[in-house]
Amino acid sequence: MLGQSSTPDYGAKNFSDNAPSWSTLQQMVEARAHELNWQQPDLEEGPASPLALKRTFGNTGQPRVKLYRDDAAWCPYCQKVWLQLEEKRIPYVIEKINMRCYGDKPPEYTRKVPSGLLPAMELDGKLYVESADIMRLLEQEFPENSPLMPTPGSPERQRADALMRLERRLFSDWLSWLCQSWGHESNKREFVATMDTIDREMQAAGGPFFLGKELSLVDVVFSPFLERIAASIYYYKGFVVRGEGRWPGIERWFEAMEQRPAYLGTRSDYFTHVHDLPPQLGGCQSVPEADEAQAAVDGEDGKSWHLPLPPLNATSLPEPYIQGEDPPLDRLRAAMRLVNNHKAVVRFAARGCGSPGRRPVSAPLSDPTAKPGEDFLPDVDAGLRHVAHALLAGADAKQQSALEAVAVGEAESMNGDAVVASAMYIRDRVGVPRDLPLPAARQLRAHLNWLIDTIA
Ligand SMILES: N[C@@H](CCC(=O)N[C@@H](CS)C(=O)NCC(=O)O)C(=O)O
Numbered sequence: 001m002l003g004q005s006s007t008p009d010y011g012a013k014n015f016s017d018n019a020p021s022w023s024t025l026q027q028m029v030e031a032r033a034h035e036l037n038w039q040q041p042d043l044e045e046g047p048a049s050p051l052a053l054k055r056t057f058g059n060t061g062q063p064r065v066k067l068y069r070d071d072a073a074w075c076p077y078c079q080k081v082w083l084q085l086e087e088k089r090i091p092y093v094i095e096k097i098n099m100r101c102y103g104d105k106p107p108e109y110t111r112k113v114p115s116g117l118l119p120a121m122e123l124d125g126k127l128y129v130e131s132a133d134i135m136r137l138l139e140q141e142f143p144e145n146s147p148l149m150p151t152p153g154s155p156e157r158q159r160a161d162a163l164m165r166l167e168r169r170l171f172s173d174w175l176s177w178l179c180q181s182w183g184h185e186s187n188k189r190e191f192v193a194t195m196d197t198i199d200r201e202m203q204a205a206g207g208p209f210f211l212g213k214e215l216s217l218v219d220v221v222f223s224p225f226l227e228r229i230a231a232s233i234y235y236y237k238g239f240v241v242r243g244e245g246r247w248p249g250i251e252r253w254f255e256a257m258e259q260r261p262a263y264l265g266t267r268s269d270y271f272t273h274v275h276d277l278p279p280q281l282g283g284c285q286s287v288p289e290a291d292e293a294q295a296a297v298d299g300e301d302g303k304s305w306h307l308p309l310p311p312l313n314a315t316s317l318p319e320p321y322i323q324g325e326d327p328p329l330d331r332l333r334a335a336m337r338l339v340n341n342h343k344a345v346v347r348f349a350a351r352g353c354g355s356p357g358r359r360p361v362s363a364p365l366s367d368p369t370a371k372p373g374e375d376f377l378p379d380v381d382a383g384l385r386h387v388a389h390a391l392l393a394g395a396d397a398k399q400q401s402a403l404e405a406v407a408v409g410e411a412e413s414m415n416g417d418a419v420v421a422s423a424m425y426i427r428d429r430v431g432v433p434r435d436l437p438l439p440a441a442r443q444l445r446a447h448l449n450w451l452i453d454t455i456a
Helices: 022-035 076-088 107-112 131-141 155-179 184-204 217-237 248-257 261-266 270-281 288-297 327-340 342-353 374-393 395-400 416-427 438-455
Strands: 014-016 065-070 092-097 120-123 126-129 413-415
Touching: 014 374, 014 416, 022 327, 022 374, 065 076, 076 131, 076 217, 076 261, 120 131, 126 131, 131 217, 155 184, 155 217, 155 270, 184 217, 184 248, 217 248, 217 270, 217 288, 270 288, 327 342, 327 374, 327 438, 342 374, 342 416, 374 395, 374 413, 374 416, 374 438, 395 438, 413 416, 416 438
Parallel strands: 065 092
Antiparallel strands: 014 413, 065 120, 120 126
């Protein structure tokens, strides 16, 4: 399902452009936001958001810190620093830089950081790289902002340092199992033994965090990798890390992390991770036992990305999510993203009926050199207006009303095949958290599928 679709034979299926205009949809968004009493969060002072470019936490003056992080929010090392800044509420500005698998880096960045690696940080104008060094420096320079490491020399500090080493062991055991094409059983045993140790450590401290009741830098350092482990080991090995009670200490830790707005703002979803890891790692190895998990995570099981969506909660598969969902609000958030950015979104989606990139990049979710199908832009525009309308008015209501239906009617007939290809293209590229949080992303994917199924 991923990757550039082959050029279809357009013209077979048609549908009507009888969806409301973007300006009417904008009014519907405002009315719905009012009805649901929803206000745009404050990007500078409110909860962490991948859209923010400056975080003040209510402080005045120019922030001392500038964070360079990847613009797709894929990089685990960036996520650690991002989360630390958020948890400590250190004011900072953000510059987003693409990862190499998205194409060449801006020369201004490689002049500053010749390796091109992310993250990087400027503190009072001086550049630092290497996430571990950056995190250490932030603890030193901002001791008054809720210290996240125990005092040097204390027994707690020794334990924290030992846990940091355990994190690197987990990282290595995870990568061996995920990426090697040999030693499936022995790699699995090593990985499970390390996870057992981590679970015991979490329980020993009383939880829910590694050092006990309070979050520390150990949790911040583990979180990007435990998050990626839960997604990738399920998808590539069919092995359920979360939601089955195998590791109660780790489960409780995930639940505690998912109560924290700072973590929720940086948290991705299984689908995004399982497709962002291979270009970063040079590939992941699937086993046949994972087929069912893969279909569910990719929305190809006919359920997980189709209306009516199954409930999203602490035990739901394929993806447990402790925060659960608020479907009316999630649909509004998805509609809002679509309506507010419709010009760019239509052109982006129309790559699905355009031509593949001149120079493909290594991430299938990204082909920045692909060209949109210019001839079909009005058709794609109409299709996405139907999707926004379904998110706002309800797909069922829309389906039942002859006037609002997507089916061919009196209104101008549009090219259905081009729109289906574009809807599939964008459906597979909705990134969490970059574009939307998980519950809203799921709604958008399912409503794009509703359009696809209605036209097809
Ligand atoms: N040891 C470095 C590792 C950083 C790293 O490997 N970053 C990757 C992204 S996860 C990167 O920037 N790769 C180059 C690229 O893909 O653009 C750190 O902890 O900061």
